[in-house]
Amino acid sequence: MKFLKASDPGFERAFAAIVDDRRESDEDVTRDVASILADVRNRGDKALVQLTARFDQYTLDTPESWRVGPEDFAAAYAGLEPGLRDALDLAAQRIEAYHRAQLPEDRDYTDDTGMRLGAKWLPVDAAGLYVPGGRAAYPSSLLMNAIPARVAGVERIVAVSPTPGGKLNPLVLAAAHVAGIDTLWRIGGAQAIAALAYGTATIPRVDVVTGPGNAWVAEAKRQLYGVVGIDMVAGPSEILVIADGSNDPDWIAADLLSQAEHDPSSQSILITDDAAFAMQVEDRVDVQSAMLSTSKVAQASWKDHGVIILVEQIEDAVPLANRLAAEHVELAVDDPDALFAGLRHAGSVFLGRTTPEAVGDYLAGPNHVLPTGRRARFSSGLSVLDFMKRTSFLSASEAALAAVGPAGIALANAEGLPAHARSIELRLPK
Amino acid sequence: MKFLKASDPGFERAFAAIVDDRRESDEDVTRDVASILADVRNRGDKALVQLTARFDQYTLDTPESWRVGPEDFAAAYAGLEPGLRDALDLAAQRIEAYHRAQLPEDRDYTDDTGMRLGAKWLPVDAAGLYVPGGRAAYPSSLLMNAIPARVAGVERIVAVSPTPGGKLNPLVLAAAHVAGIDTLWRIGGAQAIAALAYGTATIPRVDVVTGPGNAWVAEAKRQLYGVVGIDMVAGPSEILVIADGSNDPDWIAADLLSQAEHDPSSQSILITDDAAFAMQVEDRVDVQSAMLSTSKVAQASWKDHGVIILVEQIEDAVPLANRLAAEHVELAVDDPDALFAGLRHAGSVFLGRTTPEAVGDYLAGPNHVLPTGRRARFSSGLSVLDFMKRTSFLSASEAALAAVGPAGIALANAEGLPAHARSIELRLPK
Known part of the structure; x- marks a missing residue:
């Protein structure tokens, strides 16, 4: 486990190393x-x-x-x-x-030129x-x-x-x-x-x-x-818990361990603004993990990849969270929406002290297949859209073609594509 | 150019070869x-x-x-x-x-257990x-x-x-x-x-x-x-034109050539129910392509990859179109919606005789970045969603956690993940 203080001079370097550590197999498969x-x-x-x-x-x-x-x-x-x-x-x-x-x-609509436009979704x-x-x-x-x-x-x-x-x-x-x-x-x-x-x-x-x-x-x-x-390229799972000092350290320790017990390459990160609370959590992680039937995996993950970061104020956690773009983010504070409003990159967010990530793993409703390894910067959890595709369509009336066709011809000629131009031109009113 | 008749005994084999021909570079890059x-x-x-x-x-x-x-x-x-x-x-x-x-x-809603659930889209x-x-x-x-x-x-x-x-x-x-x-x-x-x-x-x-x-x-x-x-893995571009005998063969020839002039590996396919019309189109392709400044490319594409398929009735084109899952599909018939209703796999569809595909390339509105090489079976054209991602979120009230938590604990224990179970259990009312 690494312990970092945001106010330390070496923090940026140590934090950047965590962001860049993909924890993905180097095996040449x-x-x-x-x-x-x-x-x-x-x-x-x-x-x-x-x-x-x-x-x-x-x-x-x-x-x-x-x-x-x-x-x-x-x-x-x-x-x-x-x-x-x-x-x-x-x-x-x-x-x-x-x-x-x-x-x-x-979607299926007709615009003011008389062009019918739309999109049809199918599985x-x-x-x-x-x-x-x-x-x-x-x-x-x-x-x-x-x-x-x-x-x-x-x-x-x-x-x-x-x-x-x-x-x-x-x-x-x-x-x-x-x-x-x-x-x-x-x-x-x-x-x-x-x-x-x-x-x-x-x-x-x-x-x-x-x-x-x-x-x-x-x-x-x-x-x-x-x-x-x-669906996506998936890597080891991860959780980021942002928690102030008013939480029960046992609850937060259990959340960190619920990620750690998945795999030795899983990562659990706590960001808090309370140094005493951080130490209590660390202690509870040690006590709880020893008692788990999954202790070997959980302890290996926590030892190799666990991180506790101490910030000045809890709001300082938000920009760090955006750089981590974690798969799961818990906001264990009184006003989680205030932090959530600033969160740009996260797979799934768990708001408030009584929302452990595990409830989302099983039956809250949202999907538990989520982007890992900082991919929440550009990708989303699994959804019905992954099993569907969209066909766009259009229908030009003669009037619509007369309205937009000449501009299309100009662009086709400028791109050096004369058959494109001709296919429009032939259909325009003589 | 290949000419296939759907009623010929060798048709299925020849058509399957076209479906399976990916026209993609074999270069070992x-x-x-x-x-x-x-x-x-x-x-x-x-x-x-x-x-x-x-x-x-x-x-x-x-x-x-x-x-x-x-x-x-x-x-x-x-x-x-x-x-x-x-x-x-x-x-x-x-x-x-x-x-x-x-x-x-x-989305942001609260269900009947008091669980708040939702999804937030961000660029x-x-x-x-x-x-x-x-x-x-x-x-x-x-x-x-x-x-x-x-x-x-x-x-x-x-x-x-x-x-x-x-x-x-x-x-x-x-x-x-x-x-x-x-x-x-x-x-x-x-x-x-x-x-x-x-x-x-x-x-x-x-x-x-x-x-x-x-x-x-x-x-x-x-x-x-x-x-x-x-966005996607893109291959050579393709058009499938489904046209009955009531079209101007010059218009349809221009449409086929507008695809062919893109690249020698582009593919243009015509399916029609009218043998005489098919021959007129073939003739007009030859005449028009000779006059194009892009004739070299267009003629190479048409010669190597062009296909005309003669079917008994125009409706027979639909199952073939679904197997081809083409990037662009033109429906040049009086009632294009009747055919469109049966179309399951296509990147973008152009409805009616006065809707040349080229108008979609430039300025109809829908995106011209579309799935090629039969990928319309499972993927869609470029959209704003390619530049956004969705973060799901949830918030369990104490009541909501009491309602669903025990089932979550049962599943976690069944999966052999005790820290998952514990993170829920600790938060339940004693």
């Missing part, structure tokens, strides 16, 4: 991924069988071995304890309500969702990816997930039931992304691929961007 | 681009000076040699002939009006626009990229453009004046994209890079996606 993508593109199912045997110790042989379907999802859901079923249902309802209000409106035909195996196999992620696709109106929604040694996660299957997934293909890694993007004899191609994954999955999505639509 | 990006990242301005001398035969030495500013833009605009000035102004006004209506609305801080030199140096592209950024509220909008041998294009400078560009940096190629993404001592970093370019520029944008926001 680019070449490995490129060769896996080419293999799946060229050999299709055969490549999937071999790569799945190699990476997941799982054999794709019979048709049933490839997929898990709605009956299995329903059975997994039925097998959950009722409290968990209700929790999944409540989460799904709330996520759906929030995303339904994101549906964009079509993509098919979406594929990556669901990690292992540590990050979260049913909540499946809901957060599938529900916006379903709300967008996507007809075919499939998931892919590695099932190492054949093991299926019943919570993920239950979430697939709640989310309305059609099929879960038992493949993972870069090869699964390639199968979704290119299609194989068994796996039909999709139009958009979303969902979290490891460095191989992220790199595969990056390389296939343009062949399919993707 | 990946490695070259990667090394240019690394060079600019490591050596900054020094790399730019060397690469610009090498690729553009232009020397960056004095501070003035690097940039063109607003005074120069204003002078270029003043020097244009009045008709062209008016045409640029009309185009800018119409583009601005169309894009202003795209501005998204913020990025800075945008960089690529403006090609040479054949594709189009002032209209500068307007189409800069105006959405300005409408979005971006404070700093800069352009980059190679100026081979020091030559500046006065039309582009005039368009920069109309579009409200702050600075045009005289750099191009992959090195310009790298400078915008990473920043150098001279060139400040931006958050989003848009604009057309050659294969090096496109690959640089692809490789830097995630470091900056980008």
